[in-house]
Amino acid sequence: MSYQVLARKWRPKSFATLVGQEHVVRALTHALDQKRLHHAYLFTGTRGVGKTTIARIMAKALNCETGITSTPCGTCSSCVEIDGGRFIDYLELDAASNRGVEDMTDLLEKATYAPTRGRFKVYVIDEVHQLTGHAFNAMLKTLEEPPEHVKFILATTDPQKIPITVLSRCLQFNLKQMPQQHIIDHLTRILDSEQVRFEPLALRHLAKAAAGSMRDALSLLDQSIAHGAGVVEEEKVRDMLGTVGDDYLFALLDALGARDVTALIAVADQMEGRSLNFDSALQELAVLFHRVALLQFAPEALGDIAERDRLKPYATIFDAEFLQLCYQIAIHGRDDLALAPDEYAGFTMALLRMVAFNPVTASATNVGQAIAPKAAVPVTRPNATPAAASLTATPVAATVAAAKPVAGNVQVSDDWHAIVAALAISGMARQLAQHCELGELSETQIVLRLPPAHKHLQGKAPQDKLQAELQTYFGRSLKLTIDIAAASGTTPAELARSVQRERQEQAIASIEGDSFVREVVEMFDATIDESTIKPI
Ligand SMILES: Nc1ncnc2c1ncn2[C@@H]1O[C@H](COP(=O)(O)OP(=O)(O)O)[C@@H](O)[C@H]1O
Ligand SMILES: [Mg+2]
Ligand SMILES: [Zn+2]
Structure with missing residues (x-):
């Protein structure tokens, strides 16, 4: 037995088995049941959405031996012959290959004769936009004074190319893409x-x-x-x-959300190892950014509940502006792939660009500034690994580093908070600095106090790094000493935490104070889960 391709085998034979296109089916069913028939129909829509299928169902509906009906029997000889493509009064013409005026006049001449078997001669002209101007003109005459027994069904993927004179004589139905x-x-x-x-x-x-x-x-x-x-x-x-698996895509989103460059690169490496296509990866990332953005603004646009659930966490962790940027970077990244030294480089650069523009880096300055290359300084400094730098780049560090890349003898401060913010350090060295308090600062030495609770941060490498950066900052040779001792004031880390706490409290207060939220709470006897509130 020969194998019949699924598309042909499963061409719907009735309106009831057609998938989607309910708006079209409803209108046609109604017209057929009321016997209110038009002489020319135009079906528009991209390929494979049911134009030809509906034309054939219409042909049966008009010629079924049980009478004009929206539910053709499918078993009478007219129905069977139409389904089998051998009904004498049914003709499908492909305008792509029969586009000239001769083909058209030929067809129109035949149209003048009464049908042999059926009630109507049904002519389907597929890809009708491909007809020549002359052919359209010839058809127009017939459309203006159509013989009683002729029905035209025109189909096109490109209705823009159909003369308005023809359009105006057809009943037009726009078929939708399949969800x-x-x-x-x-x-x-x-x-x-x-x-x-x-x-x-x-x-x-x-x-x-x-x-x-x-x-x-x-x-x-x-x-x-x-x-x-x-x-x-x-x-x-x-x-x-050749599609990139969702696992990879979501791993990339997770890493982006966590601003974890190491993880990001690790995923890219795995993808490279499996020879996945970076171009389609960027495209699929763009699709995901778009879906997540939609979820933020119009959740109902995502009809698929499973997809909605899958994307929900990302709609909370990504901020709307960041998504816009990532989307842009992903689609432009595709163009850049061709110019990149190789696809891996192009892909990872696009990912790094996304991280560089993440809102934590961007929020301290304004977004406009963040886009300027200067803001990327912490990421590209040769003495910091990109991973570590962008992972820990705090808003303040980004701003100051951008404004003052090399300290020299530019204005220096003796306020430890300002000093730490200005230092181009990352990782452990930054952790260390943030948990210290300035003890003593002289021409030749600097003493920091580190509370015993954080003494694990001490170590030669971070300390050397910090000392080197302090020397750069002050522009002189300095010896760094760290004393383990209780801090008398607030360390930068504590300050950051209390600022964070204050912002959190403000966020909670503003949610709780919101009149709409209060109404909802009262109406549904609801409670607010404070842990889900995030300051913006
Ligand atoms: N709405 C639909 N419901 C179910 N199957 C469809 C639908 N649209 C297209 N198909 C499938 O695709 C095949 C081609 O559809 P067709 O109607 O010829 O598309 P076109 O819009 O390009 O004319 C059909 O044989 C059928 O298997
Ligand atoms: Mg078709
Ligand atoms: Zn029938």
């Missing part, structure tokens, strides 16, 4: 009835790749059945499509 969930459900039904084993996640990839076209989804399904030797598995499908 992912509709595709997944349809594929599931088909595989169940074909008794093909499959992993649900595989269908998600296929549906995504089909980009709204049911025909493409079914062709890809054919391919993946062949590829997987009769089984549709996620891994194989991903392999076939």
